[in-house]
Amino acid sequence: MPMSAHEIEQAITTALPGADVTMTDLAGDNDHWAARVVAPQFAGKTRVQQHKMVYEALGGRMGGVLHALQLTTSAPTS
Amino acid sequence: MSDTNARIASIVNGNDVVLFMKGTPLFPQCGFSNLAVSILDHCGVAYESVDVLQDMEIRQGIKAYSDWPTIPQLYVKGEFIGGSDIMKEMVEAGELQQLLIDKEVARA
Numbered sequence: 001m002p003m004s005a006h007e008i009e010q011a012i013t014t015a016l017p018g019a020d021v022t023m024t025d026l027a028g029d030n031d032h033w034a035a036r037v038v039a040p041q042f043a044g045k046t047r048v049q050q051h052k053m054v055y056e057a058l059g060g061r062m063g064g065v066l067h068a069l070q071l072t073t074s075a076p077t078s
Numbered sequence: 079m080s081d082t083n084a085r086i087a088s089i090v091n092g093n094d095v096v097l098f099m100k101g102t103p104l105f106p107q108c109g110f111s112n113l114a115v116s117i118l119d120h121c122g123v124a125y126e127s128v129d130v131l132q133d134m135e136i137r138q139g140i141k142a143y144s145d146w147p148t149i150p151q152l153y154v155k156g157e158f159i160g161g162s163d164i165m166k167e168m169v170e171a172g173e174l175q176q177l178l179i180d181k182e183v184a185r186a
Contacts, residue, residue, distance in 0.1 A: 047164045048146075055147055063147035068109075071163045 002031040003066055008058070009035075015057030016041050026070065034070040042075040050074075082139035090143075091156045094183045095125035098140050099150040103127050110162040114150040117165045123178050124186045155181050 003011075005023040012021050012035070019039035026032040035054070042050045050073035055062045062069060090096055095118070101107030103115045118125050130137035130149055141147055144158040152159040154177060159165070168174035 047167065048158065048160050051160070051164065052145065060147070063141065063149075070110075072167065 003058075003061065004030070005033060008033060008066070008069070011059065012037060012054060012057045016053065020076075026068075032068040032070075033066075034072070036072045038074055038076050040076055042073055045075075047073065080139070082135045083143060086136060086139055086143050089126070089128060090153045093126040093153075094155055094181070095123055095178075096153045097125055097127045097150055098130055098136070098153075099127055100129070100131050102129055107131060108149075110148070111150045114152065114162045114165055117162075117169050117174070118152075119186075120169065121175055121178055122186050124184045154178065154183065 005025065009021045009023055013019050016037070016039045019037055019041070022036040024034040024036075026034050037050075037054055039053075041053065045053070051071055054071060054073060058066060058069075097103075097114055097118060099106060099108075099111035099114060101111055103119075106112035106115055115127075128136060130140060137149070140149065140151060144151060146158065146161065148161050150162050152161070152165055159174075159177070160168070165174060168177070
């Protein structure tokens, strides 16, 4: 079972409270998602660290059931 | 260190730029690997590629090596740079090109 956009979004915001998550269905098949995550917790982190924080939030599903999640991360600009 | 880890370390440290990918630069087997190849070609840099589909040990081992769950993975001078999403963000910002210059990587 692929994860729904809502499940992905919820997993991210649970782990990173205050995160703003925008989901885009890339292929119109409910399976290939792009997620744009803007989170205050990303401040001062490298891109690799930011992506790892999201992967952690997804609890090991990245690379498994979530093969095709395109991820963009940034800290909020003040 | 396991044998696989040692093998990966020797590949990563033995080449200036290494892309672990699914398929080959001529015939990428996945959209993300295809994107990574396009980006490196765009940067005009010489790189070594490893097809993880041909080696199950490396396919699994590379995920543990950098604690990164997906493929492709880019390494420059032994350092893990990121997957295709990060490569795309970096190339759009001009950061990847700068990194390759700063690390004095050979042109293709």
